[in-house]
Amino acid sequence: MDQNPNLESQIQKLEEKAKSSQLPQYLFEKIEGMITLLRASLKSGSGTFINFESVSNYINWVISLPFHKETKDALDLNLARQILDKNHFGLDSVKNRILEYLASIILSLSQNPSGVLHAPILCLIGLVGTGKTTLAYSIAEALGRKFERIPFGGMGDARALRGQSRAMADAEPGAVIKKIIHAQSKNSVILLDELDRVTEAARADIMGVLVELLDPEQNRAFTDHYVDYPFDLSRILFVSTANNTTNISTAVLDRLEIVQMPSYTDEEKIAIAKNYLFPKIRKQTGLSENQLLVDESVWPSVIRPLGFDSGIRSLERTIDSICRKTARFIVEGKVPHGSSVHVTLDNVKQFLTA
DSSP states (O other): TTTTTHHHHHHHHHHHHHHSOOOHHHHHHHHHHHHHHHHHHHHTTOOOOHHHHHHHHHHHHHSSOOOOOOOOOOOOHHHHHHHHHHHHHOHHHHHHHHHEEEEHHHHHHOOOOOOOOOOOEEEEETTTTSHHHHHHHHHHHTTTOOEEEOOTOOOOHHHHHHHTTTSSSSSSOOOHHHHHHHHHHHHOOEEOOOOOGOOOOTHHHHHHHHHHHHHHTTGGGOOOOTTTTTEOOOTTTEEEEEESTSOOOOHEEEEEEEEEEOOHHHHHHHHHIIIIIIIHHHTTOOOOOOTTEEEEHHHHHOOOOOOSSSSSSSHHHHHHHHHHHHHHHHHTTTTOOOOOOOOOOTTHHHHOOO
């Protein structure tokens, strides 16, 4: 075969990468066996590039697993409080629950830094736009850990979580292993987002995988079907979100600690709009502080352009629309040079309409 010299060179590189990585002994011996078989097939003339690609993909995935890598935890509850306050306005009851949760984790880790986390799995329940995903990120930031997110919305096959056997065409690891490899840390925070939105047909299978994922006695030997070797997830901190608990199985709910996300009041939304969203979006749009001014009397109309909304996503879109329309006025020359756009009760509808 003309490809043999080239393939032999690439096999040599794979072997060197496997030897330089700190793999568990059994897994290293398994890879050595695969390389030996691959060489034998090439010598006999039965080897193909497809065989090499399959073995190469497997080895590259496996040597990327962070068997011995983790980040150092930040065991500072005051810092955690500052981060929660920085990222979220209001939500005092939820913040207090999270601080209590972090305090137990910090105490456990300070006493046994390399031990298994037996902390309950937080499940943030609330309507769209109430800050569930951002709170999960804040937990990771407070602990100084890497953050990864697995979206469950529309997930229709448990193999998306647990991977596919290498016997199948186009096989690859599941989302859990992929996220761990991306984080390059075996103690990252992984958000299981929108648990209630998996498809009806696959719900039972996916919930079955979740039962194992969320149990520290089982997940210390989680086996992805592609990797086919147990990986210890006991140092991973899982956080989950859902709009409601209706479609989450009882077995999974038993492993979750439910935290109900309250809706934002009008006063809270005005404060969030003025102090957080407006300055951020104005800057992202390329506007200076003096180019767009909004009257105090306008904010009640801005937070409720179409009536009540429990979250802040529509509020974010409304402010974004105001900033973009202002940017267009300036670029088209409709605003005199050096002047500012002033949003008042008299002209606010002009900015709120599509």
